[in-house]
Amino acid sequence: MRLVWTLLFALASGTALAASPEGDYIAARDKAISDIAALETSNAEVETLDAANSKALADLEGRLSAILGPLAVEGFPATGKINLESLSPADIGFGMLDGLRYAKSDEGPSIVATTRGLTERWLQSKANEEDESLKLPAGIGEALKLDAFYTQAIGSDAAFVKTLDFALKKPEGADIAIARLGGWTQDVGPIYNQQVVVAVVKGDRVLIAEAPATPPAPKIAACEALWTAADATAQKFQETYQGSDLKDQQAYDSANAAWEKGDADYRACMGERLPGDPIFPALLAEAQTLADHMAGK
Template sequence: MRLVWTVMFALASSVAFAASPEDDYIAARDKAIADIAAMESTNAPVETLDAANEKARADLEKRLSALLGPFTVKDFPAAGKINIESLSSSDVGFGMLDGLRHGTEDGPSIVASTRGLVERWLRSRAAETDADLKLPTNFDAALKLDAFYTQAIGSDAAFTGTLDFALKKPDGADMAIARLGGWAQDIGPNSDQEVVVTVVKGSSVLIAEAPATPPVPKIAACDAAWTAADAAAQKLAKQATDDSDENTSDAANAAWTKGDNDFRACMGKSLPDTPAYPALLAQAQALADHMAAN
């Protein structure tokens, strides 16, 4: 009897501690990152590093495809490319969200992941010592932050939100968040606005981005506010250069930042009253409904 219970306990323990597909993927990803870091420490040729990076990304892409299962959102490619652009910490695109991107960076695309992978990724971001990279571990809170989208699905530009859409949660979805905003390397008016929609359904997390249709209109009052702020900041920047005054330089940067914040706040307040807004809201709702239906 003791032998039977010993065998049963051993079997139960092996099941309890068996690595999940997500565990296997994370282990393979971390090993690839460590291997490439070791190669970099020995000054391996760039060509060797690039080859190792692409080989590892291809392996991780296959693992993600098996982990995530079939992608069936209509009008988007069934086959996805790994969202992480590099496994080298010295490259742009390192540390992006684990998932597969279906579509292109210039057109509509959806990054597919799982709640488990997103939560693991958030825990890694919460441990960041750089304040600009730090994110909360709370899943719901993180999805409402510009920094989440900058780090999760962007690479060489920052996402800044213009407004949040009031969506009706699609049937079958646990959560749906839609935002209007854009990616840019500089602050100030950004005409390349996109509709970004996140749908959580069970363990599935889908993050879509698509060019805003129609294009976001210019609003004269908001443009005027930015123009005034920009002029004041430039005057301070010139004075800082002439006087080699670091404090004045900081004041100039603060003026630009405030002007950018004021501009986006103005746009967020004013856009719902424009003729374009109902179409933008409809685009966000249709995208959320479409993602949730698959």
Template sequence: MRLVWTIIFALVTGTVFAASPEDDYIAARDKAISAIAAMASANDPVETLDAAGAKALTDLEGRLSTILGPLAVADFPANGTINLGSLSDADIGFGMLDGLRYAKSDDGPSLVATTRGLLERWLQSRAAELDENFRLPADIDAALKLDAFYTQAINSDAAFTGTLDLSLKKPEGADIAFARLGGWAQDIGPNPDQQVIVTIVKGNSVMIASAPATPPVPKITACDAVWTSADAAAQKFQEAYQASDLKDETAYDAANVAWEKGDADYRACMGQHLPSEPVFPALLAQAQTLADHMAGK
């Protein structure tokens, strides 16, 4: 009888089991992804695929705008564009975090806004990822501590590598406040283009801001020396591999190990020395200002 009464109650109220706007968005997104995959399998022209993808992204952007409403964060525009790069799994930008991106220019600060519910769904899909290279924890706190989260969520053509975490005073009302200094690149080694990344979770609102470090992060001689030494060692292994008639894979692997260790050691050196540099207080202040603005101050 419990099931019968549940059905009757649902029919009477008409709202108990109604799909939420987030449910509708996810259903529309997945339907579009399936439709585009079917078109690709049928060898439809690229122009047809692109047109279908653009139309679907416009529809999804409108749905997200309704869910999120206008943005009210200082120095960012009120209206954003969809964060998804593509709805085709053959394209760069497929599978990014569902949300809107706000920016005044391509090379300035940007902010991706979403909801806690959409973020949790996205992380759950990443937690079930078969390829461990793309797997992320379902827990928000744990995910924010991983560089892979930022690589997959808010960028599509480069990997994010953190330099060090920046301490924040949690803004009033915020559930989570996290900041990291790092940069996007397609290769390892020193990256002068450092960004201050700040994430604020407040109620159902989630915002991830990225802004060029101001002032720029300086070179640190001791850390540059760490990388130079590692790079030189890796180059020798690479030369040995190229000179080998049989292309000795041992030398090739050793070169990659040397580069990866050198990159990790370089970043550890930066994390150790940067807090003593004159620019560091300004970087902390930049992160705190971003956090406060995102929290509504």
């Protein structure tokens, strides 16, 4: 009899889990993705696809709003828009982290909020990616330390590249607090539009904030010189490239290698020298304030 009751309890628990708001959201999202894929296969008109995508995103936004409730972080609106940009794998913005983005403007600070459960589901899907370049660790703490997490979770058409990690004081009550300085790019080389990115995990909530570095990160002459020299070397290799034989391919590869090394050397230089710059305390304070507010201080 005990075995029967144990089995019934397990089945009931599984049913409750599957019928949870998060489970319902995932089911609705996956169905919408499948429905839009079917429309694409049937060569539906672009207007039909756009309408289906917009309707499904609005439904999912409502479900997430019910799960998350209003945001209560100083300086940010209480209501947000869905973080997903598309439900079609063919579109830029597909596969981003399930959550809501809160911002007063497109150019200002923003926060993407979600739950620990939705983050873990999303990371598990990334851990199972066949494309090695898209794989992420399944653990939240480990994933938040990687550029690739922010690229895939909150970016759509550019990659996040770290300049340095801030030494944060973990706010009281927070389980995880990570802050980094970096930027979005589609190429190698200096990124002058630096952003302060802060991730806080507290209880069931995962919050990821992004704000323009204030004051802007400075140009450091020694670091600029490293990139300028690498760029000049790469340009010389590129000048010999004609694209027709092995020698040309070697020149092409050498140019790319010079750019990539210059990019890595530049970022390492910035990470080493920026903490000694007079503006660094202000950047650290910006990151700490964001973390504190996200944790409810």
